[in-house]
Amino acid sequence: MTIFLILLLLLIILTTGAALLVVRDPMHGAVNLGVSLLALSILFLVLGAPFVAALEVMLYVGAILVLFLFAIMLLRTPLTIREEPRWRRGFWWPAVLVVLLTAVLILLFSRRPDLMVLIQEIGPGTVGRALFGPYLWLTEAVALLLFAVIAAVLAIHRRDDHDA
Amino acid sequence: MTLELALVIAALLFLIGMALIILRRNLIFLLLGIELLFNAAMVIALAGGARWHSVTGQVLVVFMMALSGAALALTLALLLRVKQELGGDTVDDLRQLREEVDE
Numbered sequence: 025m026t027i028f029l030i031l032l033l034l035l036i037i038l039t040t041g042a043a044l045l046v047v048r049d050p051m052h053g054a055v056n057l058g059v060s061l062l063a064l065s066i067l068f069l070v071l072g073a074p075f076v077a078a079l080e081v082m083l084y085v086g087a088i089l090v091l092f093l094f095a096i097m098l099l100r101t102p103l104t105i106r107e108e109p110r111w112r113r114g115f116w117w118p119a120v121l122v123v124l125l126t127a128v129l130i131l132l133f134s135r136r137p138d139l140m141v142l143i144q145e146i147g148p149g150t151v152g153r154a155l156f157g158p159y160l161w162l163t164e165a166v167a168l169l170l171f172a173v174i175a176a177v178l179a180i181h182r183r184d185d186h187d188a
Numbered sequence: 189m190t191l192e193l194a195l196v197i198a199a200l201l202f203l204i205g206m207a208l209i210i211l212r213r214n215l216i217f218l219l220l221g222i223e224l225l226f227n228a229a230m231v232i233a234l235a236g237g238a239r240w241h242s243v244t245g246q247v248l249v250v251f252m253m254a255l256s257g258a259a260l261a262l263t264l265a266l267l268l269r270v271k272q273e274l275g276g277d278t279v280d281d282l283r284q285l286r287e288e289v290d291e
Contacts, residue, residue, distance in 0.1 A: 030193045037197055041204035041224070050216040057220050064201075064227055071194060071234045076249050083253050088223065088260055095264045096216060099277050143190060143238045146246060154243045155250065166254045173258040177265040 029131045030070060036063040036124050043117070050096045058089050059121045066128055075148035194235040201228035213278045215267055219260065226256040 040060040047053050065080035155163055201224050208221030230249045237245020267277065274281045 026190055027193070030190060030197075034193065034197050034200065037200060037204075041200065044204065044217070044220060044224075045207055045211065050214060053217055053220055057223065060224075061227070064231070067194065067197060067231065068234055070190065071231075071238045073234050073237070073246050073249070076230075076234065076246050079250065079253060083257065084223075084227075088257055091260060091264060092216070092220070095267060098268055099216070099271050144241050146237070146241070146243050150243050151246045151250070154247050159247055162251065166251060170254065170258055173262050176262055180262075180265045180269055 026070060029128065030067070032124070032128055032131065033063045033067050033070075036060070036121075036128070039124075040121070050099075051093070054089060054092050054096060055118070056121075057092075058085055059125065061085050061089070062125060063128065066132060069132075070143070072143040072145040074145065075151050191235050191239055194231055194238075198228045198231040198235070201225075201231065213280060215270070215277050215279065215282075218279070219263060219267070222263075223256065223260065226252060 037060050040056040040063075043056045044053050044060075047056065061080060061084045065077045065085075068074075068077040068080055205221040205224030205228060208224065209218050212218060212221070230252055233245045233248045233252070235245075237243065237248075270281065271277050
């Protein structure tokens, strides 16, 4: 049963990746990437990493994808409002994606105990003890790096005022 | 079998990300491709952690998430700046490094 689930995930990643290669609108690309990331989080759960799976949903779908949406909105060329019938065009692809994700959910919740037979699950507690034990200096370095990135982004936009 | 399929998925993600970076002209799609590359690396790290029952894979993935988020924030800020300065958001607008001297 786990094999079916992983094959389904592979199918989702393949189709959304192929869609990423052909779509024209960046917003459609962001939606396809989001579905691909959701499938990846299920894959992380199967690989015995529930903490990373939760982080994938929260960080990637919740933060990075929203960052992409903001950037697309800010970059967008002036809107041309197209009148098109709501239910005819552009509806079938999201429907396919929703059906695939629903199939993943059904597979995941119907045979849950099967998943953890092969792979030993490593929970959040162990990860936390590793992060704040032997890797504490690295965690602090990442904090410093994020602060530096904030400063750099502010610096990039500060030059604007001097130029203008 | 699960781990082998996970590695296949990672290879697939890497190929798609590379194709996005090479084929698409739009810089937004290039950044999406870079995110896919990061995700392929994360899948491989998790597969390794699952194979050897080690927590190190997950720790590596957490740091990779922080790194990719930091890189993406900086690159998107640069992208907005490019749009302001050069007026476009495709690779073709980034052909030159030096400033253009008109006179």
